[in-house]
Amino acid sequence: MTAPSKQRNPLRDPRDKRLPRIAGPSGLVIFGVTGDLSRKKLMPAIYDLANRGLLPPGFALVGFARRDWADQDFMQVVHDAVKEHARTPFRQTVWDQLAEGIRFVQGTFDDDSAFDSLAATIADLDRDRGTGGNHAFYLSVPPSAFTTVVNQLKRAGLASGENPSQWRRVVIEKPFGHDLASAKQLNKTVNAVFPEESVFRIDHYLGKETVQNILALRFANQLYEPIWNANYVDHVQITMAEDIGLGGRAGYYDGIGAARDVIQNHLLQLLALIAMEEPVSFKPSDLRTEKVKVLSATRPALPLAETTARGQYTGGWQGGQKVPGLLEEGGFSKDSTTETYAAITAEVNTRRWAGVPFYLRTGKRLGRRVTEVAVVFKRAPHLPFDDTATEELGQNALVVRVQPDEGVTIRFGSKVPGNTMEVRDVTMDFGYGHAFTESSPEAYERLLLDVLLGEPSLFPKNDEVELSWEILDPVLRHWAGAGAPEKYKAGTWGPASADAMMARTGRHWRRP
Structure with missing residues (x-):
C-alpha cells in the first residue's frame, strides 16, 4: 500500500531543506511604510518569508501613510524595496501571489475616517484573501505616536477579532520610553488596548x-x-x-x-x-x-x-x-x-x-x-x-x-x-x-x-x-x-x- 503523497507548497524554495514553522491565515498592517526601516528591512523580510514558503498563500500586507498613493503605487514601492534589499532571489511567481494581497490606506494617525477605511480594507481582505480575521499591526512610527495609533485601533474595532479564535497583535519598535516613568506609562497605555500576550516589542538583535x-x-x-x-x-x-x-x-x-x-x-x-x-x-x-x-x-x-x-x-x-x-x-x-x-x-x-x-x-x-x-x-x-x-x-x-x-x-x-x-x-x-x-x-x-x-x-x-x-x-x-x-x-x-x-x-x- 502506497503512502499518500504530501501536498507541496509551490512557493517553498526547493533548496530550503529545513522543516520550518509556517504561519496560518493572517495579514500585516505597517504604520510608517515610507520610512527606511520598512523599505530596507520589513518589506524585504516579508518577501523572503514568502519565498521560503513560510507565509500562507493568502497573506495580506497593508500599508498606512499620508502619501497620496493607490494600491498600485504602494505595490511598486514594495516591489522596488524587494528587488533592492531582499536576501533571497527574486521569483516572479512568489511576487505575483504576494502582490495580490497588497493594499494601501491613506491617512494620518488622528484621522478617524482613515482608520474606518482601514477597518473596511481588513474586512475585505478577510473575505477575499481568507486572512481569517488575524492581523498584526506594526508601529514603525515615533514613540510619541504609539498612544494615538493604539487608541485609534481600539476605536475602529481593530484591536480584537470578532470571535475568540481570531487574534490581533501589535508590534512596537524601540525606544520603549525614555526612562522608567515613561516606559511604565507606555506599557499601561498599550496594555489598556492589547493584552500583554498580544504585545510584541521588537529588539532586532x-x-x-x-x-x-x-x-x-x-x-x-x-x-x-x-x-x-x-x-x-x-x-x-x-x-x-x-x-x-x-x-x-x-x-x-x-x-x-x-x-x-x-x-x-x-x-x-x-x-x-x-x-x-x-x-x-x-x-x-x-x-x-x-x-x-x-x-x-x-x-x-x-x-x-x-x-x-x-x-x-x-x-x-x-x-x-x-x-x-x-x-x-x-x-x-x-x-x-x-x-x-x-x-x-x-x-x-x-x-x-x-x-x-x-x-x-x-x-x-x-x-x-x-x-x-x-x-x-x-x-x-x-x-x-x-x-x-x-x-x-x-x-x-x-x-x-x-x-x-x-x-x-x-x-x-x-x-x-x-x-x-x-x-x-x-x-x-x-x-x-x-x-x-x-x-x-x-x-x-x-x-x-x-x-x-x-x-x-x-x-x-x-x-x-x-x-x-x-x-x-x-x-x-x-x-x-x-x-x-x-x-x-x-x-x-x-x-x-x-x-x-x-x-x-x-x-x-x-x-x-
Whole structure:
C-alpha cells in the first residue's frame, strides 16, 4: 500500500531543506511604510518569508501613510524595496501571489475616517484573501505616536477579532520610553488596548542567529557550564560599535543618546542571556522568567563617576576620508549634550556572578563596525614558563561575534614551535559562513514570523523593559548633572575616560 503523497507548497524554495514553522491565515498592517526601516528591512523580510514558503498563500500586507498613493503605487514601492534589499532571489511567481494581497490606506494617525477605511480594507481582505480575521499591526512610527495609533485601533474595532479564535497583535519598535516613568506609562497605555500576550516589542538583535546561539552554546554543551561563574570568569565585555555617524538622524537621536538607544535594550538583553540560569524549558514563559531574574539582580556599579563614561565624537579621519563631528552635522544644536558613546559597569548580584563586572559599551564613529560578547577568564594562578613574557600571554576568552563576521572565537595559550617552552595566545575560530551551507535568515524574518505565529520568546515583556530602565536611570540622572560629554575623535575607540574606567580595576578594553 502506497503512502499518500504530501501536498507541496509551490512557493517553498526547493533548496530550503529545513522543516520550518509556517504561519496560518493572517495579514500585516505597517504604520510608517515610507520610512527606511520598512523599505530596507520589513518589506524585504516579508518577501523572503514568502519565498521560503513560510507565509500562507493568502497573506495580506497593508500599508498606512499620508502619501497620496493607490494600491498600485504602494505595490511598486514594495516591489522596488524587494528587488533592492531582499536576501533571497527574486521569483516572479512568489511576487505575483504576494502582490495580490497588497493594499494601501491613506491617512494620518488622528484621522478617524482613515482608520474606518482601514477597518473596511481588513474586512475585505478577510473575505477575499481568507486572512481569517488575524492581523498584526506594526508601529514603525515615533514613540510619541504609539498612544494615538493604539487608541485609534481600539476605536475602529481593530484591536480584537470578532470571535475568540481570531487574534490581533501589535508590534512596537524601540525606544520603549525614555526612562522608567515613561516606559511604565507606555506599557499601561498599550496594555489598556492589547493584552500583554498580544504585545510584541521588537529588539532586532534578539532575532540574530548568533544571539540565539548564546543559548545553544551555553545549554547544549557541558564544556562551558562548570567554568561559567565567578570562580573562573574575571569579567564580561559586551560591545556594539558602529563606524557610521548620525547625519540625517538628528530628529530621532538628539536627546536620546547612545545609552537609551542601545544599552537599555540590546546590550542588557545580551547580558541577560549570558548571565541567566538554565530555564526549565525553552518555552517563552520559562525563558523570560530567567531573564527577569537576572535583570532584577543587576545594578550599575558605584561610584558612577568612576564606573561609567560617555563621549561625543568630533571630526576626524575614518576609512580614508575626513568626516564631521556631531555638532557639525545637520539638525544638532551647537551645545547638544547628546552622547554618541556610552559605557557602564554593571553588577549581577547572584551567587553565580557576584564580583564579576559586566562592561557594556556602545558608540558611533568608532574604529570599526562590530558587535561581540567577550567572556574573559581569570589568569592561571601559576605560570611555570620561564621563556614566556607576561605580556605575550593574555587571559583566556570566549568571544561570541554577533556581527558582521558571525561566529565564536576561543583564545588560549599555546606553545610556540622551537626548543624553548614559550607560550603565546592563539585562537580557535568558528564561523557561520564556513560551518553551514545555508545562510542565516535576516533578523526581521525570524521576528516577523514569530509575530504571525504568536511565538513571544524573542520579545521583551513589559517587566523586562521596566527593569532595564531601573538599571539605566541612575546613570542617566548622574550624567544629566555632569555637564557635556567628553570629546573623542572619529575613527578612534571612544573617550579617554572609558579607558580610565577600565584601568582603575587593572583591566582594558578588547580591541575587536
